[in-house]
């Protein structure tokens with residue numbers, strides 16, 4: 001049996017990542033391909049709880065301290081990521097290191113500094129960037145509850161994502177209907193699964 005794939009979704013808040021991740025995971029499981037839905041931040045760990053306190057505006061933390069927390073939250077799960085993928089499980093992950101860099105550099109911090117703590121993390125086999133007009137996203141359900149859900153900030157985040165974007169990223173028009181996006185994603189992810197089965201996960 002080949003390894004599972006490491007598939008990451010990125011984008012601004014309320015761009016539809018979570019909805020599409022859920023649909024995709026259900027679809028892959030319905031085909032008998034063992035798939036799990038993951039998300040970062042993973043709020044259930046001790047580090048994740050600290051991040052949650054910050055994101056929900058209960059607690060204050062220095063920008064750089066919280067950046068390192070987000071990165072540590074990924075690092076603490078690396079052994080499990082590797083184990084799952086080696087055992088043939090595909091991980092569909094809602095946000096990863098690119099969010100880490102985009103959100104902190106949008107505050108004005110040097111992008112290289114932001115990237116440093118994530119160097120060496122497992123590299124996704126595929127990245128889907130959900131591209132949405134920030135104003136359209138801001139009228140979607142319960143926008144504005146969490147710390148970063150402010151249109152002016154999201155615009156900066158989007159610019160940072162644009163400069164992080166690699167040629168291999170799949171850019172999805174997140175303004176399209178849920179069904180259309182889902183169809184596009186299913187087709188594309190099946191190709192990714194087939195392609196990476198006999199390759200190694202890289203860093």
Ligand code: FDM
Pocket residue numbers: 013040041055070071094095096097099100101103104146148149
């Ligand atoms: N976020 C997420 C960061 O600032 N850095 C990170 O490394 C990650 C993974 O956390 F506003 C931000 C992005 C978002 C917030 O994430 C909560 P969700 O996916 O919206 O729950």
Ligand code: MG
Pocket residue numbers: 013014146
């Ligand atoms: Mg959010």
